[in-house]
Amino acid sequence: MMRKIALSSLSGISLLCCLASPFLFLWGQVSEKNYKWIFLLASFFWFFFASLRVLIQKRNQRSDGNH
Amino acid sequence: MATSLSQITDRMDNLYEFDREPVSLDKLQTGARFAGLFAGEHVAATEFVIGAFFVLHGVSLHDLLLGLMLGNLLAVLSWTFICAPIATQTRLTLYWYLRKMAGPGLNVIYNLANAILYCILAGAMIGVSATALGLVFGIDIPSLDDVFPSSLGWVCLTLAIGILFTVLAVLGFEKLSRFAQVCSPWIFVLFIAGALALLPRLGVHANFDNFFAVAKTKIWSGVAAEGQEKFRMAHVLFFAWFCNLAMHIGLSDMALFRYAKKWTYGLYSAFGMYGGHFLAWICSGIMVAAIGREMHPGLMAFEAAGLAGAAGVFIAGWTTANPTLYRAGLALQVITPNWPRWKVTLTAGLLTTILSCFPVFFVKLLDYVAIYGLVLMPIGAIVLAEHWFFPLFKIEQFQAEKNKKLFNGRALIVWIGTLAVCSFLPLHLFFRWLPGYCLALIAYILLHVIRKKEGAKPRDSKEVI
Numbered sequence: 001m002m003r004k005i006a007l008s009s010l011s012g013i014s015l016l017c018c019l020a021s022p023f024l025f026l027w028g029q030v031s032e033k034n035y036k037w038i039f040l041l042a043s044f045f046w047f048f049f050a051s052l053r054v055l056i057q058k059r060n061q062r063s064d065g066n067h
Numbered sequence: 068m069a070t071s072l073s074q075i076t077d078r079m080d081n082l083y084e085f086d087r088e089p090v091s092l093d094k095l096q097t098g099a100r101f102a103g104l105f106a107g108e109h110v111a112a113t114e115f116v117i118g119a120f121f122v123l124h125g126v127s128l129h130d131l132l133l134g135l136m137l138g139n140l141l142a143v144l145s146w147t148f149i150c151a152p153i154a155t156q157t158r159l160t161l162y163w164y165l166r167k168m169a170g171p172g173l174n175v176i177y178n179l180a181n182a183i184l185y186c187i188l189a190g191a192m193i194g195v196s197a198t199a200l201g202l203v204f205g206i207d208i209p210s211l212d213d214v215f216p217s218s219l220g221w222v223c224l225t226l227a228i229g230i231l232f233t234v235l236a237v238l239g240f241e242k243l244s245r246f247a248q249v250c251s252p253w254i255f256v257l258f259i260a261g262a263l264a265l266l267p268r269l270g271v272h273a274n275f276d277n278f279f280a281v282a283k284t285k286i287w288s289g290v291a292a293e294g295q296e297k298f299r300m301a302h303v304l305f306f307a308w309f310c311n312l313a314m315h316i317g318l319s320d321m322a323l324f325r326y327a328k329k330w331t332y333g334l335y336s337a338f339g340m341y342g343g344h345f346l347a348w349i350c351s352g353i354m355v356a357a358i359g360r361e362m363h364p365g366l367m368a369f370e371a372a373g374l375a376g377a378a379g380v381f382i383a384g385w386t387t388a389n390p391t392l393y394r395a396g397l398a399l400q401v402i403t404p405n406w407p408r409w410k411v412t413l414t415a416g417l418l419t420t421i422l423s424c425f426p427v428f429f430v431k432l433l434d435y436v437a438i439y440g441l442v443l444m445p446i447g448a449i450v451l452a453e454h455w456f457f458p459l460f461k462i463e464q465f466q467a468e469k470n471k472k473l474f475n476g477r478a479l480i481v482w483i484g485t486l487a488v489c490s491f492l493p494l495h496l497f498f499r500w501l502p503g504y505c506l507a508l509i510a511y512i513l514l515h516v517i518r519k520k521e522g523a524k525p526r527d528s529k530e531v532i
Contacts, residue, residue, distance in 0.1 A: 015252060015256055018253065018256045018257075018260060019256050019259065019260060021260065022259075022260040022261075022263035022264040023263065025263075025264055025267075026264070026266065026267060027273050028273065032264070035264060036372060036373030036374070037373075039260060039372050039373065039375050039376075040372075040373060040374055040375040043253060043375045043378075046253055047249060047253070050249040050252075050253075051246070051249050054245050054249055058245070
């Protein structure tokens with residue numbers, strides 16, 4: 001359960017970073033090049049944490065089914 | 068002929084056997100699940116093209132906003148007042164409910180039509196993905212007038228992507244579906260981030276104080292691109308309404324709403340229409356204006372979000388083509404006796420791959436979406452008439468099932484007749500479905516009223532048509 005919460009939080013934060021990055025560029029806080037890097041990196045983390053969350057969820061469902 | 072058709076319908080019944088019984092009350096889903104489903108399903112690869120086309124067709128900002136507001140509202144109301152009530156009362160899929168009314172023979176035709184339409188749609192999605200990969204290999208994408216492949220590079224690219232998508236769908240449809248669940252929130256964010264990042268290129272200030280001025284003059288200026296037809300509010304309104312016509316008016320989302328606790332769950336479709344279509348189409352409009360009104364989804368996303376953007380277009384095409392290929396395969400299974408699942412998916416995939424080489428399905432996507440809805444719409448009218456109006460007019464329901472008919476001849480006449488009339492209606496393609504729907508509804512009821520008045524006896528149970 002804790003792991004699920006942690007992964008959900010981390011994936012949520014990654015997605016928020018994706019969304020925040022164009023605002024930083026728009027407000028002149030980062031350059032266009034850096035915005036694209038931030039977006040790429042945050043996207044990578046989103047896919048990593050969200051996929052892990054889905055995998056664990058699936059494994060838990062399978063083990064619940066076995067019991 | 069009748070025997071072989073019976074064999075086909077038997078095979079089809081076996082395929083859909085798992086959802087033959089009405090959904091039991093313990094399997095009903097929460098509203099949050101419906102909200103999530105709709106929000107995820109309506110941010111797809113095609114959104115990159117649709118919103119951009121509104122800009123190229125010279126829609127003004129006022130027409131866009133009003134058209135999208137009203138059109139999406141009508142779509143939500145169609146789900147809520149037409150599709151969801153029938154689904155929650157019957158708890159059946161359209162397949163089984165239509166079988167009672169139209170007979171198993173007509174169901175086969177409906178499924179085949181659906182399969183072909185799905186393959187074309189998946190082909191268009193491959194075309195969208197190809198624009199992203201084309202950037203890497205420097206392949207020019209087709210122009211807006213192209214019907215046939217314009218270059219060998221485009222053919223090779225779409226064939227390669229089509230085969231890749233097909234092989235991946237064959238290897239693991241379910242795994243890809245889970246991957247699609249992970250992708251959909253990110254693709255939604257990609258639309259918003261991409262549009263925001265390109266606003267400075269159009270001259271929008273950081274505090275957005277001149278956003279509407281820029282939107283009116285540089286994005287939705289009301290001037291159509293060269294060679295493109297001018298669209299007004301009615302075009303946008305009707306497009307937003309019929310974009311998912313097969314799902315709401317056409318009732319194929321009965322499969323979804325049979326799990327709803329009550330018919331008002333249809334209102335959750337607003338999450339897909341406003342959270343998805345509305346925002347995504349506005350965002351893709353901004354993106355296409357920022358790259359100089361070039362219909363190139365891959366370039367749009369690359370300019371907006373770099374490598375992640377181009378990857379996003381490719382992934383969006385992939386994850387939306389995957390379930391479409393699966394559905395096409397399922398529908399095609401009726402004419403492929405004893406074929407394993409992988410073989411049917413492979414066949415559907417290869418057909419889709421060949422279709423994807425033809426840019427007409429991608430560059431004329433708006434027209435194709437209109438035709439897709441139009442072809443399947445009369446079936447929705449037939450089901451609506453039989454479900455709601457037959458009891459009112461005291462006409463016996465489900466005559467095809469009761470008389471064990473392979474075909475309901477009147478349903479077939481209404482379907483073909485409606486499409487024939489619609490093809491000659493002196494209206495823009497976008498507006499033809501509505502009079503066609505009313506015509507199908509009235510014609511189907513009238514044909515049964517006349518038959519009832521004639522007092523005709525039920526035909527022999529084994530008679531075809």
